[in-house]
Amino acid sequence: MTQSLIFDMDGTLFQTDKILELSLEDTFDQLRSQNKWNDVTPIDQYREIMGVPLPEVWAALLPNHSKEVREEANAYFLERLIDNIKAGKGALYPHVEEVFRYLKENQCSIYIASNGLTQYLKAIVDYYQLDQWVTETFSIQQIHTLDKADLIKIIMKKYNINKGAVVGDRLSDFRAAKENGLESIGCRFDFAREEELSQADQVIDDLIELQSIGAQMKHNF
Incomplete structure (x- = not known):
């Protein structure tokens, strides 16, 4: 699967x-x-x-x-x-491209679901050419409820997703995963809080850890 x-x-x-x-x-x-x-x-x-x-x-x-x-x-x-x-003043976190390449090579579908606005997300995706790996990017702007769980639900329905994981750094990500029956992976990065990360199923300190987690998920599925 x-x-x-x-x-x-x-x-x-x-x-x-x-x-x-x-x-x-x-x-x-x-x-x-x-x-x-x-x-x-x-x-x-x-x-x-x-x-x-x-x-x-x-x-x-x-x-x-x-x-x-x-x-x-x-x-x-x-x-x-x-x-x-x-202007190139931003940056991806370390290993984003490496991990995305690995996931795609191992038949993993990648999506982005963000509270950011559509234009802003498009600027990032275009500048870093993420669409070579990402199937589709979704903005909270696309739904009237402004609830990330609802946004995740739309992605799952559109792409017939039954199993998978949400990778994020805040409580809204972990709640969205739980409400939709998905695993949650917390990133202990700049804006993360320990009390919120405690709600995630797994916590990582570097995106490179997703390679081993992805392999484990594939085995479980």
């Missing part, structure tokens, strides 16, 4: 922290220039909520601002993220 692995993007495949602070600083500089912000950039607060859908991010970072201001900030932030990706 063909294996299926569904990967999160930020903090799992892509080292978001390399462009996060740059892009967020640019966004709050823009707000300061418009006299809509007069404090330091809340980078630490953003790191705390990293992984939630962007509408929730801006509601948290700009709680006293209008929906219009939040949407403008989100749009500008997205522009800066994409510009920084295209």
